[in-house]
Structures are given as structure tokens and as C-alpha cells.
Amino acid sequence: MRVSVLINNFNYAAYIGTAIKSVLDQDDKWVECVVVDDGSTDNSQTIIEGFEGIKALFKPNGGQASAIAAGLPLCEGEIVILLDADDRLYPEACRIIAEAWRAGTTLVQYRLDMLDLQGRKIGAYPLQPFLQEGQKEYVLRWGEFPSSPTSGNAFESSFLRGAVARIEDRSFAFADGYFIFSAPLHGRVQVIDRALGAYLVHGRNASTSALQTMERIRDQVCVNIQQKTALCTEINRLGLGSPNVKAFLGPYHWRAIAFILRVYPINPEVFKGYTIIECCRCGVIKFACFPNIPMLARFRNIIALLLLFAIPRRVLRAKMPAGRPPEDSAVPNAS
Numbered sequence: 001m002r003v004s005v006l007i008n009n010f011n012y013a014a015y016i017g018t019a020i021k022s023v024l025d026q027d028d029k030w031v032e033c034v035v036v037d038d039g040s041t042d043n044s045q046t047i048i049e050g051f052e053g054i055k056a057l058f059k060p061n062g063g064q065a066s067a068i069a070a071g072l073p074l075c076e077g078e079i080v081i082l083l084d085a086d087d088r089l090y091p092e093a094c095r096i097i098a099e100a101w102r103a104g105t106t107l108v109q110y111r112l113d114m115l116d117l118q119g120r121k122i123g124a125y126p127l128q129p130f131l132q133e134g135q136k137e138y139v140l141r142w143g144e145f146p147s148s149p150t151s152g153n154a155f156e157s158s159f160l161r162g163a164v165a166r167i168e169d170r171s172f173a174f175a176d177g178y179f180i181f182s183a184p185l186h187g188r189v190q191v192i193d194r195a196l197g198a199y200l201v202h203g204r205n206a207s208t209s210a211l212q213t214m215e216r217i218r219d220q221v222c223v224n225i226q227q228k229t230a231l232c233t234e235i236n237r238l239g240l241g242s243p244n245v246k247a248f249l250g251p252y253h254w255r256a257i258a259f260i261l262r263v264y265p266i267n268p269e270v271f272k273g274y275t276i277i278e279c280c281r282c283g284v285i286k287f288a289c290f291p292n293i294p295m296l297a298r299f300r301n302i303i304a305l306l307l308l309f310a311i312p313r314r315v316l317r318a319k320m321p322a323g324r325p326p327e328d329s330a331v332p333n334a335s
Helices: 013-024 044-049 064-074 093-100 135-142 157-165 176-185 214-237 251-263 276-289 295-306 313-319
Strands: 003-009 031-038 055-059 079-084 087-089 105-115 121-125 153-156 188-200
Touching: 003 013, 003 064, 003 093, 013 031, 013 044, 013 079, 013 087, 031 044, 031 064, 044 055, 055 064, 064 157, 079 087, 079 093, 079 157, 093 105, 093 188, 105 176, 135 176, 153 157, 153 176, 157 176, 176 214, 214 251, 251 276, 251 295, 251 313, 276 295
Parallel strands: 003 031, 003 079, 031 055, 105 188
Antiparallel strands: 079 153, 087 188, 105 121, 105 153
């Protein structure tokens, strides 16, 4: 099996060189590196052009989905790894993935070490154990399943091309979640329960470890709703059910939307169909039954949602992360 590693980059000049080098250093005899720069304004292009033996494409900024769509035609491998520009693969990664691949597979999952800026290991993804089987049923029930971030997933090429083609909005911010969670609907998911790469934590990541401001929390929830919407559409298309987006929102999504509606006065159009009461009720239900949440975390979050109306907004706002929103007078009906 041939492996293509597709790196999409936007203003990650500080990291892109390490990502590319990690692909060029693979010990597999057939690995190609495809780099799509999505309109960077830093010196990413100079760094990318300094490498030989890669396929590079430079395009105007259009978001992750557009970068992947632009890069896939350059990928010749039957397996495609979507490597984030700030992550890296270990030298044996592509060889182990190719050797483990079986017919009918759409996705191979593997662990990622979490590294700080000094290169020290500070944890590992996924935060929950991998499912060894039953991923399709899990997705149909919960709208997701335990997974590493983007760089911890290898996709069957034809599946990925089809998934990209089904995304009508090329500005889709983070399409990777849709690719991962829809993969079990189309074939087998295999698990390699060891770290084959590293995820660098540096403060600009789109993961929960980097959600430091209310603005970023709000934006991430919008991305999650976009991903769940695409997943519901795909389940409908395949005749596997008729779920709605709200049924697939997890407990932390409901908690975030509840606090945004209560505290944050500038709410995107996507939140117009939500009320605080609904968010609190659904959040309590999900925290009570959602898999793999520690009991203490369930209890604390249920109490927090129940107390949401009793605590004055100014107190809630003072407890929110940095990046305070403007005063309520800017937008009416925020509460």
C-alpha cells in the first residue's frame, strides 16, 4: 500500500519545516509528501520551497476543506494521512500503517503523543480509549467516537475523495471531524494502539487544550455544529437514519452554548434556534448518560448548568476566560 501525506498549512512557518521533514524521514520505501499552503502571509512559502522531493501547491486562503480538496488530486497513494502543519509523524508511522491495512478499511486510527514547545511529552491522544469495534453503531448513537486529532488518522483514498466531494461549502473550517466520524459509515475502522506521531501544544491549536477565550470557544462550537450537520446529512443519504444536529451534540457542546447564550452578547446565526433552558436541560441529560465521563465531572457540570440562572451575568463573565465580550447594550436579547 502506498501512503500519501497531505499537509495543509496556513501561517505555520514556525512548524511546517518539522512536519515536512518528518514525512521525508519515513522509513517506508513509498511515501510521498504533498503540501498545500492555504494563502499564508508569513514566510511559509519560502520554507516550503526550500524542500526537495515534495509536491507543493500554493493557493489563496479558503479554509481547511478547500486546501484538502486542492491537494487530493496530487496524492497518488491508496492511503492518505492528513497531517496538520504543526504536528509530526514518527519515522516508522507510514510503514506500520501500510502493513496493518486490510481490505475494506476506510480509516486507521493511532495515538499521538502530546508535546510542549520544549519537546516534552505532556500527555497522549485520544483522551479516551479507542473503540476496538462497533464504531459505526457508536456514531449512529452519539454522533462521534473516541479519536485522535486529524494527524492521528489515515484514510482510504477513495473514501476521502468522496467525502471531500460531498462538502458543498469549501470554506468548511475544520472538515477533519466530518471525515473521521463518517468513515465508519463506509467501511472498517482499524486501531493501532501506539503513538505514531506527535501533536504539538502551542496555544494556537484548534483543540480544547487551546480554547482560552470566549471567542474561540464560540467559534469551536460553531465548527462542531457544522461537522454534526454534515454527518447528519451523510447518515440520511445512506439511509441509516434521520438524526438531527441537536441529537448529536455532546454534553460539553450544550454546556458551551448555554454559557455563550447567557454571557456572550454577540451570538452567531447558528445559535438562533437554541434557548438557555433547552441547553441546560439537554446538557444535564447528556452529562448524566454520555459515555466515558468521570463521575465527578458529571456531577460538577450538572450542578454548574443548574446554577446558571442563579448566578448574575457579571459574575459569570468575570469567571470566563480572557477575551471578554463587549457590553450587553451592543446586542439586545442576549440572555
